[in-house]
Amino acid sequence: MNKISVAIVGCGASGSDIALQLSKTNLFSNLLLLDINPKRTKKLSKKLRSINKKISISTFRIDATNSDSLSKLLLDVDIVINASSPLCNLPIMEACLESGTHYLDLASDPFRYSGIEKGTTIDEQLELNDRFIQENLIAITNTGFSPGLTDIICKHVVNDYSLDSLISVKIHFAEVINSKKLVLSWSPYILLLEVISPPTVFSNGSINEISSQESSRQINFPEPIGKINIRIFNGHPELRTIPDFLDVPVKYIEIGGGMRLNDMQLNDIIVESLCNQIKKSVIVTGDLLSELSKHFESPDEFSDNYRKGIITKEVFTSIIEIKGKKSDKVLEYRAVIQQDLDEIFENIFGSVATFMVSFVPAIIANEIKSGNINQTGVIAPAALDVASDILNKCKIQGLHIDESIKWIN
Template sequence: MSFNVVILGVGGVGQVCASEVVKKEYLTKLVLADISTKAAEKLAQALRKTSSATIEVCQVDASNTKSVASILDDVNVLLHAGIPEFNYSVMQACVETKTHYIDMASDGPDDLLKQLDWGDQFKQAGVLGIMGLGCDPGFSNIAARYAADQLDTVKSITILDGDNSEVDYEGFCAYFSPQTAIQECLAKPNYWTAKGGLQYYPTPFANKDEFEFPDPIGWLDCYVVEHEEAVTLGKSIGKGCEYVEFRYALHPDFVNTLKVLSYLGLDSKEPINVGGVEVVPRDVVVTTMPKPAELAGKIHGYSCVGAYVKGTKGGQNVELYVYTIANHDEIYEKVGFQATVWQTGVPPVVAVDMIAEGLLTETGCIPPEKIDPVPFLERMQARGMEWYVMKKTSPIIKTA
C-alpha cells in the first residue's frame, strides 16, 4: 500500500519536515513543492541518497487552489509549511482532492476559528485537517493536554516560549518566519477567560512578567503575544479552566526594533506607491532579513517551549510544566538545522506517522490538543525531540 506526502513550502521548517518524514519505511513518495524550487531541488538530491522513496520536486503557487490541487491526485497527506495567509487556498485544494491537511500556524486568532469552521467540509471529504501543529502552537497544545490529563481540575494554562541564545548576525533577524514574527508580536495580544472568552490587550508587548525556565536558560522577561493556543485550549481542556495565555520571551533589542518598525509603518501589509512602484512595507523589511534556514550554525544557546498548567490533584495544588528544550549547536551538529525550525518541523511529521499507522482516523478540523498526547509524545521522543515534566505541589489552604 502506497503512502504519499506533499510538503508545501521548502524553507527551514519544510526542510526539517522532509528530512524527518523520509526516515520511515511507510513513505512511498515525497513531493517537495514551492513557488521557487532551488532549495527543494538541492534537498531532494540529498534525500535521494538516504531514502528508497520516490522524491519529486514541483513548482506550486500556494495562493492558487488549482496549482496546489494539481499535485494531490495520489497524495495521502499535505504538510503546509508555508506562510499562513495561504492556508485557505491550500485547504480548499485538500478538500477537493480528499487529502489530509496539516499546517503549523494560522494568520491570527480569528483566522484559526475560521479554519476550524471548515470542519463539515473536511468531514464530507472524509479527511482530517489539523490546524496549527508546529512547536507552538502544536507541541504546546499537546503538552497542555497531557498536563491537564494528569489533574483533577485545571485553573490556568500559560504557554511559555523562551530562548537564551545569541546569534552570529549583525542586524535584525527572527529564528522562524519573519513575516509571522513581525505580525504576531505587533498585533494586539490575545488571552482567554472562562467568563469573557477570547479577549485582547489594547497594545502589543502587554503585561510583561519574568518567568524561570529550566536550566540552563533561567529567568527571562516574557510578554503576552498574539497566538493560537489561547483560542482553543480553554474550551478543549475544560476541567474548570479559567484562564489561558501565551507568553514569549523577547530580547529588549528585538522589542525596540519592532516598535520602530511599527512607528514608521514598516510592519504594514498594505501596498504603498514608491516612485511609481507598488511595494509592501513589511515585505521590504523581510527581504532585508536572513531566512531562518540561513541561521543554522550561527545561533548559540537553548530554546524551550512548554505548557505551564496550574490545577489540583487528590486534594493538592499542582503546577506542571511540560516542555521540550534543545541546544541550537547540538541540533545543528546532529541534523544540520537550528533548533527553532527543528522543533517546529518534527511535531507535524509525528502526526503523519500516526495517520500512516492508523492512529489518527477521525475526520473534520481539529486543534492539536484533540490528538491523544501519549502516543504522540512517544513518537516525538523516538524522533529525538525529548520532552520533560517539572512538578510542584502544595497543600490546598481552605479559608473560612
C-alpha cells in the same frame, strides 16, 4: 494505485526539517515536495537523498493558492503537510477535499487581523469541518511547536491526571542568538506582528487585550539563557485551540517570549529594525511589517549562516506551566524544553526553532498513516486522544523535555 505518499507544501526551513523527520520513517515510500521556488525543492531533495537513498522524492513548482492545480498533484497522496503561510491554508484544504487527501498545517490565526487578507483564521477553517467529515478526511490545524506541541502537552496532562478543569496555562519562550547580522530563527513578520500588536490573553471565556505594562515581565530560564525580559504575545493560536478543543473548561491562557541577540533584548531588536528602516526612508508605502522584515536575514538561510560563522550560537527554551484541578486537589505541571544548535546541527536543516516545529506534524502524519488517528473533520491537536503517545514519541525521537508535577491539597 494505492496512496503511499506524503506531500509537503512549503519547503523553507520548517518544511525542510519536517521532511527530514519523515524521511527517517519507513511508512512513506515516496515524498512530494511542493514550493513556488524550485531552488528550494531542488536543494531539499538533494539533502534528503543523501540521508535516505531508499525514499522516492518528487518535486514540483506550485502556487499553493491555486487549488485546482494543487488538487491534481495530490490525487495519489495520503497526507499533505502545509508548511507555508496561513494565507495558503484554505486553498490547500480545498485541494485536499477535491483529491481526497488528509490535511495538516502549522498555524492559523485565532482571529482576523486588520488589513490582512481573509482566509487565515481558524474560524474560516472550521467552516470546512462538515465537508471534511462527509469525505471521511482528517484535517488537523496548528500542529507546529506553539501551537501544536503545546496543545499536545495540555491534552496529555488533562488525560493522564484525569483533570476536571485547567486553572491556567502559561507558555513562555526564550532564545539566545549570537550573530554578526540581524537574524531571527523564524518569520520576522510573525514575530513583529505578535510583539508589536496589543498583547492578548484568554480569560473569562474569551480573548482579551491587556496593557503593555501587564504584559512585560522578567522570567528566569535555565542556563545558558538565565533571566530575560519577555512580553505576552498578541493572538497566539493556543488562545483558541486549547479552550475550543480540550474537553475540560479552561480559565486562563497566556503565551509570551523574549530573546537576546548578542547584547540586545527583544525590544532592542525591534528598535534596531526600525532604525534600519528610517535610514532607508521614513516613508513606508504598503505593509509596515513587511518592510521591517526586510532588514532581517532570511530564516531559510539560518543554517547556512551558522555554517559560515555568521551565526555562532542559538539556544531555544520553552517553559510550559499548567495548573489544573481534580476534585479538591490542584496539580502543578511544568515542562522545560531546551535545545542547543551546537548539539543538533548535523541533524537539522534549519534552526533550533524549526527543529522543534518538525516533531509534531511528522509524528501526526505517521499516526494517521498507521491508523491511530481516525477523528475526521477539522480539529486541533488538543482534541487528539493519542496526545500522550505523540508526546512520548517526541522524546524518543530527540526532543529534550523535562517534566515535573506537584499535587496541592
